[in-house]
Amino acid sequence: MKKIFLFSLILFLIGISAYAQKVSGTIKGVLQDSVSTSPLADATVSVVRLPDSTLISFTLTGPSGQFEIKNLDAGDYDLMASFTGLQTAKRKFSISASKLFIDLGTVKLDRFYKSMQEVVINEAPVKVNGDTIAFRADAFKTKPNATVEDLLKKLPGVQVERDGTVKAQGEQVQKVYVDGKEFFNNDPKLATKNITADMVDQVEVFDDMSEQSKFNKIDDGSRSKALNLKLKKDKKKGVFGKAYAGYGTHERWDLGLNANMFKGATQTSVIAKANNTNNIGFTFSDMIGAFGTGGGMGGFGGGGMNIVKAGGGGGGSFGGLNLGTTGSGVTKSSQIGMNYRDTWSKYFDVNGSYFFNHVNTDNDRSSYRTTLTADSTLFTNDKAISKAENDNHRVNFNMIYTLDSFNSIIYNPSLSYQKSYNTYSIDSFYTDALKDGNLYRTNESRSAKMSDGDGYNWTNNLIYRRKFRRPGRTLSINLTNTLSDSQRDAYSLLSAKYYTVAGAKWKDSTANNLNKTESGSNNYAVNFSYTEPLSRDKILEFNYNHNNSTNSSDRELFDYNASNDRFDLPNERLSNNFESQNIYDKLGSNFRVVKKKYNYQLGFAVQQATLENNNLSKSTNIKHTFINYLPTASFNYQFARSRSFRFSYRGTTRMPNVTQLQDVEDVTNYPYITRGNPSLKQEFNHNISLSYNFFDIIKFRNLFAFVTFTSTENKIANYIEQLQGGLAQRSMPVNISGGIYSINGNFNLGFPMKQLKGGNFNTNTRIGFNRDANFIDRVKNFTKTVTAGEDLRLSYFWKEKLDLGVNAGITYNSVNYSVQSRNNTSYFTHTYSLDATYNFPFGFIVSSDFDYTFNTGRTNGYNRNYAMWNGSIAQEVLKSKRGEIKLSVYDILNQNVSISRNTGANYIEDVQSSVLNRFFMLTFSYKLNRMGGRTMPAMMERATKGLRITQ
Structure with a gap:
């Protein structure tokens, strides 16, 4: 093949x-x-x-x-x-x-x-202004009915992953704005998957900063990659959007509507979707955000995790279906949301959104895990059936009140509420051990878990900003308060058989319990900043931050009482009520110089932090006080309008969370047991980044490169020990120092192909090295992980007829352990892809994409090579080609699989999950396009032909 x-x-x-x-x-x-x-x-x-x-x-x-x-x-x-x-x-x-x-x-x-x-x-097709690159959308032709996601795939230096994640200049895009304003609280996928490409005038790629940094021009280290979609002027009055409905074999269905109703400053967008084709269309983390980690379903013991996907679970966009965004399992989802923005007066500018989604995912999962101990190796086979059902509500609001030309107030509240319904999993697993050359069975187990719960998170952010008559003199005060609370009931039933080294059954064991967890947090912070201009190009800033955060976790475990068929037997050993309070005060200053070709900033802060842990169940108290010196530095040099270099250094601290601190065992993910450590201290991180950007707007050549280095002192890592001769594993966080660091680099190069008029070539090189540490059965273990990858893409567009993309990608991973080095491993993932769309006469559109993936170095049974082929044929119908009838087929060869590899501090795990397989779907879609509430008259259409966009 x-x-x-x-x-x-x-x-x-x-x-x-x-x-x-x-x-x-x-x-x-x-x-x-x-x-x-x-x-x-x-x-x-x-x-x-x-x-x-x-x-x-x-x-x-x-x-x-x-x-x-x-x-x-x-x-x-x-x-x-x-x-x-x-x-x-x-x-x-x-x-x-x-x-x-x-x-x-x-x-x-x-x-x-x-x-x-x-x-x-x-208007030029590409403009470069400092860190911002603006692409004129009309200069990059897309297929009919394309979304912003399709447009982004055409832009130099921009990549769209199969799951819809957008990367620009090698960095993941965290926010997508529309005309500079929030769109559904800046959820990137809600913008890229629902706004159509023909609505967009320009796409701006830039480094986003906090509101305070935008105001006083002082870099506070909050940079993140972002996009801004500037809409066309003729798309800001009327109703625009798309409605569609599809039904297919195996009872697959897909319904959706996105509508934008614009009238001057008043803009309302509505999104509604429902399907059982894995098309969730929003950021997946929304479904788990309220509950965080710990005490939940699944999870991985033994420290950090590196996930390497080697399969589709659905792939990306094929034939217009946009499937496979959940990664694994079969998902049924529904969602509805509204985004509103308006200018109520010359003083008030507002925008806000409400979004609801319901997700139901069924998954059959099998895995093979190799776990390292100080003197042996454990091999665990696991098969699981799971179901997860979640609701998520999000409300966000942003108001800017301009008192006068010098004073303004920004108020930004947000509220999210989440609920899970009878989430369950049934696991069957057994573990073999290899010790001194002998392989023997240690246990066979079967567990059933079910949980439900709900939680909310409420944040208020209030900013007062003042500009003085002297340019550069500013004052800003930021008040933030966050309240959160969650409750979860988790039922767990375990039945296990344990064996001796000789192979004889040692004992049977059963456990049946209810784990009730209630956690909450209350955080408030005050940030003060004052800037004073020393001269035309020099600014001095003074800042002060006060933060008080209280976190609580009350966990009660009840064993099953067979006499009354209830869970009413308290298990005091596994129950605990815990509270942690973190208070810090930071006083600092920054000195910034801005020249024509370059600018730099030097800063220094002193921080005093207090971490107090109260074990209310045991009436014990542990208190730590830390004094930290936090230097910062940055340097930016603009060689030319389209070529720049940036350097930055920042020292930061990180406090342990309440789950890491709580001194009680969590057995809900048996045989992987976790326990907190109230004696933990904070981490200190040294962060260095270098970046170089070059964009030739004449020849369309681009080079984006960045390198980051992070070194950690007092790293919070895991102390892992085997229990009962390897029958279970318990991990507890501890502080480790010495030689813990990571280096990551990304290099993106793109240029047009002279031999192919309309062709562009892009290559992306990724490389990373991570050195981490932990303890395995009291022995210090260093884990070295190397990742290297190369992605090549050739894009070709011919006369608005053919849209072609060819991809080749290879990723290499290597994991080395200082303990049990014989288990070091390396493996490859190869992916080759071809996607094409051709517009035939009379409104026929044919689309197809083909992926071939093969893996090496994995466990037997998980080195699956497979081909994914999807296709569609569509006919444009109705007046002005507003309608479309499309026949799509997904996974034509019926070979789709989902395989991933997880590597942790002391384990390597290969996982295969259930996926969608071949089905056909017939879809009808209709484009909404009404100017000012009426269809655009033919006279206006002729008149607008005189409006030319030139470069």
């Missing part, structure tokens, strides 16, 4: 390359101001194809106003030259085999002497 796929791909590319060699024309000239005759440097010159005005190429003029555009196919074109403040000049020309070179000589741009007969917007 692999050879056939690669051979077909090579033939296809050879055919494309041969086609692209037919004609290569050139046009050149010089731009001047018609009045002063001075040359126009950095003017935009664009070539569009006639008669459809499709952008073919563009360039910027040189210092003497000269320009040259090459590699033009035979055909008729319109050249448009534009410069701010001058009228756009147009020249029609043709390229043919007999006329390959055209010299326009001097082209003069006139001043505006009378009212424009035509509105001209001077």
